[in-house]
Amino acid sequence: MATVKDGPIVAPTPGHSGRSPSGISIAIVTLMVIATLKLGQAFVLPVVIAVLLTLMLSAPVRWLQKLRIPERFAAAIVVFGALGVFVGGATLLASPAMQWVASAPETMAKLEAKVRRIAKPLSALQRSADRMQQATGPAAAADAPKTVQLATPGIFARVSLGTVAAIPIALTVVFLTYFLLANGPLFRRKLAGLLPGQSELTRREHLLGQIELAASHFLMTVALVNTGVGVLTALALWAVGVPSPLLWGLVAAVLNFVPYLGPVVTATIIALAALASFEEPARALLAPALFIVIHLTETNFVTPMLLGRHLPVNTVAIFLGLLFFGWMWGIPGAVLAVPLTVCVKLVCDHLPALAHVGKLLDN
Numbered sequence: 001m002a003t004v005k006d007g008p009i010v011a012p013t014p015g016h017s018g019r020s021p022s023g024i025s026i027a028i029v030t031l032m033v034i035a036t037l038k039l040g041q042a043f044v045l046p047v048v049i050a051v052l053l054t055l056m057l058s059a060p061v062r063w064l065q066k067l068r069i070p071e072r073f074a075a076a077i078v079v080f081g082a083l084g085v086f087v088g089g090a091t092l093l094a095s096p097a098m099q100w101v102a103s104a105p106e107t108m109a110k111l112e113a114k115v116r117r118i119a120k121p122l123s124a125l126q127r128s129a130d131r132m133q134q135a136t137g138p139a140a141a142a143d144a145p146k147t148v149q150l151a152t153p154g155i156f157a158r159v160s161l162g163t164v165a166a167i168p169i170a171l172t173v174v175f176l177t178y179f180l181l182a183n184g185p186l187f188r189r190k191l192a193g194l195l196p197g198q199s200e201l202t203r204r205e206h207l208l209g210q211i212e213l214a215a216s217h218f219l220m221t222v223a224l225v226n227t228g229v230g231v232l233t234a235l236a237l238w239a240v241g242v243p244s245p246l247l248w249g250l251v252a253a254v255l256n257f258v259p260y261l262g263p264v265v266t267a268t269i270i271a272l273a274a275l276a277s278f279e280e281p282a283r284a285l286l287a288p289a290l291f292i293v294i295h296l297t298e299t300n301f302v303t304p305m306l307l308g309r310h311l312p313v314n315t316v317a318i319f320l321g322l323l324f325f326g327w328m329w330g331i332p333g334a335v336l337a338v339p340l341t342v343c344v345k346l347v348c349d350h351l352p353a354l355a356h357v358g359k360l361l362d363n
Contacts (some may be wrong), residue, residue, distance in 0.1 A: 075181035096244035
């Protein structure tokens with residue numbers, strides 16, 4: 001309908017309803033991205049891991065390039081060298097890991113006996129409560145239906161099936177990481193060309209380089225810190241006599257990527273391993289106590305010194321990121337939650353259109 005404003009008739013702009021659809025569009029796009037990440041986990045997760053590894057390993061590749069080693073050869077040295085170290089470490093730890101898996105029933109029986117001995121007063125109280133419940137409760141029916149429990153695959157079968165299923169995913173991650181490192185500048189130019197605004201292609205390519213450098217610095221620093229935590233944990237457990245200290249050091253290094261929950265789980269695992277290995281409860285509690293000292297030192301002194309006073313994102317964002325990526329991808333998502341949240345924050349900081357999101361995530 002035409003509008004009269006003190007003179008000429010002004011027709012409304014075709015297709016304009018007076019309301020901006022940008023908010024609804026952003027919400028729809030966000031939901032579509034979340035659904036894609038959730039439903040396409042089998043494809044998306046290896047790609048995300050490869051991108052994070054590319055950011056982490058880009059610094060050694062740049063260092064080799066300064067020595068006048070071609071980019072493709074530098075990428076091959078770094079990727080397959082890291083793969084060799086990983087395979088060597090896995091081979092070294094395979095024997096103690098399988099021993100712990102094989103002795104799991106016996107270990108659990110020992111733990112149950114020791115916990116029962118420690119909690120003997122509580123057990124007596126529980127038995128009294130059970131007797132009272134049996135005395136006052138209804139008698140069990142003689143013709144109660146019998147239950148049949150189907151046999152489930154053993155732990156060795158599950159581990160074997162999981163290992164076989166992980167081989168193609170691991171190969172995908174390795175080769176995709178190599179191709180991304182070997183074609184870093186080309187891939188950056190292609191990605192910058194996909195963004196709107198062809199006249200600003202050089203600036204966008206430089207922007208992507210800045211994001212890559214910032215994310216690479218963070219990921220490499222966190223990886224080195226967590227490796228240090230694993231090494232110190234292994235040395236501490238070796239000093240107090242806990243069997244397979246290298247295995248528990250690896251567990252500490254990996255779980256240290258998971259904020260809040262990871263160190264708690266690590267301390268619990270170390271406490272159970274020590275309790276199963278030692279007869280004296282005081283000596284068993286020394287092992288998790290040493291890990292807690294290492295963790296507190298890393299959290300309050302080492303990491304703030306290397307990354308600044310705090311992480312680039314606030315604690316609420318880290319916790320929400322842990323919930324979100326853990327819900328999407330399970331345990332792998334929880335391990336990748338902090339690096340992914342930090343990368344999202346760095347991208348928002350460098351893009352003016354998302355600067356308000358970066359401020360929301362800032363510490």
